[in-house]
Amino acid sequence: xxxxxxxxxxxxxxxxxxxxxxxxxxxxxxxxxxxxxxxxxxxxxxxxxxxxxxxxxxxxxxxxxxxxxxxxxxxxxxxxxxxxxxxxxxxxxxxxxxxxxxxxxxxxxxx
Amino acid sequence: xxxxxxxxxxxxxxxxxxxxxxxxxxxxxxxxxxxxxxxxxxxxxxxxxxxxxxxxxxxxxxxxxxxxxxxxxxxxxxxxxxxxxxxxxxxxxxxxxxxxxxxxxxxxxxxxx
Numbered sequence: 223x224x225x226x227x228x229x230x231x232x233x234x235x236x237x238x239x240x241x242x243x244x245x246x247x248x249x250x251x252x253x254x255x256x257x258x259x260x261x262x263x264x265x266x267x268x269x270x271x272x273x274x275x276x277x278x279x280x281x282x283x284x285x286x287x288x289x290x291x292x293x294x295x296x297x298x299x300x301x302x303x304x305x306x307x308x309x310x311x312x313x314x315x316x317x318x319x320x321x322x323x324x325x326x327x328x329x330x331x332x333x
Numbered sequence: 334x335x336x337x338x339x340x341x342x343x344x345x346x347x348x349x350x351x352x353x354x355x356x357x358x359x360x361x362x363x364x365x366x367x368x369x370x371x372x373x374x375x376x377x378x379x380x381x382x383x384x385x386x387x388x389x390x391x392x393x394x395x396x397x398x399x400x401x402x403x404x405x406x407x408x409x410x411x412x413x414x415x416x417x418x419x420x421x422x423x424x425x426x427x428x429x430x431x432x433x434x435x436x437x438x439x440x441x442x443x444x445x446x
Contacts, residue, residue, distance in 0.1 A: 253433055264425050264437035265376070267334075272433075310375060312435070320366070320391075321435060323376040 226324035228311055234330045241298040243327045245311030254294040255312040255321065256285050265310055269296070301331050335360050335428050337438035345444045346416055353412045354441045356426030361406035364429035367399070370440070371422045379424075382409040416445045 227246050235241055245254070253272055257265035269280050271287035271294060278285055282299045294313070298305055308328050312321040336359040346352050356365065365382040379399055380388040388401040402410045413420050423440040430436050 255434055257437075262439075262442070264337075264440045267434055267436065270432055270434050312376075314433075320378055320381070325375045 226311060226313060226322055228309075228324040228327050230327060231325070232328040232330070234332060235301055236332050237301060237303060239301055241301055241305070241329060242295065243297075243309060243329075244293060244295045245313070245324050246293045247313055248292070249315055250291040251313035251315050252291070253314045253321075254285070254287055256283075256294070256296050257310045257312065259308045259310065259326075261307075268309075298329075301329075303331050303333065305329060306331050334430050334434075334436045335362060337426055337428060337436060339426050339438040339441050341441055342439065343442040343444075345446060347446055348417055350416055351412055351414045352416065352443060353410050354424050354426075354443075356409045356411070356438060358407045358428055362428040362430070363406070365403060365409045366427040366429070366435070367401060367409070367411045368425040368427060368437075369422045370425060376425065379411070382411075413443065416443075418445045421445045 255270050256268045259265045269278050269285040274291050275289050276287040284297045286295045308326040310326045311324040314321045338357045340355045367379040368376045369379050370376050378391050379394045380390040382388050382401050382403040384403045398414055400412045421444050423442050425440045426438040427435045
């Protein structure tokens with residue numbers, strides 16, 4: 223079945239630094255979603271992408287739909303302590319009804 | 334987007350027992366989904382809860398272990414039957430929404446002793 227890989231698996235950064243993470247797939251997707259999960263909570267949607275090359279921002283977050291349609295990127299600028307959490311990507315192809323989720327990137331922000 | 338309430342938020346259960354998790358949505362939705370998140374892992378789809386018909390289960394999940402009800406367009410239940418410690422997970426209810434995105438509830442954290 224479809225699998226997503228996320229990189230890095232975890233990262234420790236200083237407050238104020240920018241963050242980059244990515245998600246890759248073995249197959250072509252037509253929708254990419256990025257979620258953040260805080261401890262004890264369900265995932266919350268950050269950004270949705272629907273077209274190859276699309277670049278979408280949500281505050282300090284920017285995500286891009288890769289032009290190969292097999293990857294997506296999420297950037298966080300000027301990180302703050304509340305950015306701590308697990309970031310999941312999810313993708314869906316033209317044939318699948320359901321989304322497949324990546325393993326997540328665990329972000330820690332050091333003061 | 335829809336607001337999803339799950340009950341219980343957490344529970345500790347004994348091996349061999351069953352637990353039913355409820356999911357209530359504040360609006361009518363066509364698609365409702367149940368996910369499992371094992372400790373430190375990603376989200377895995379258990380099944381799609383279909384209103385008026387049987388749930389559609391993903392590979393590796395069966396109705397006898399995870400019976401699902403969907404009596405109307407705002408409510409669904411997932412039962413985890415004959416639990417073992419391997420069933421200790423967060424169980425998440427999700428709905429499909431506008432823009433082809435998924436909205437999740439806060440989850441039900443289940444610990445099986």
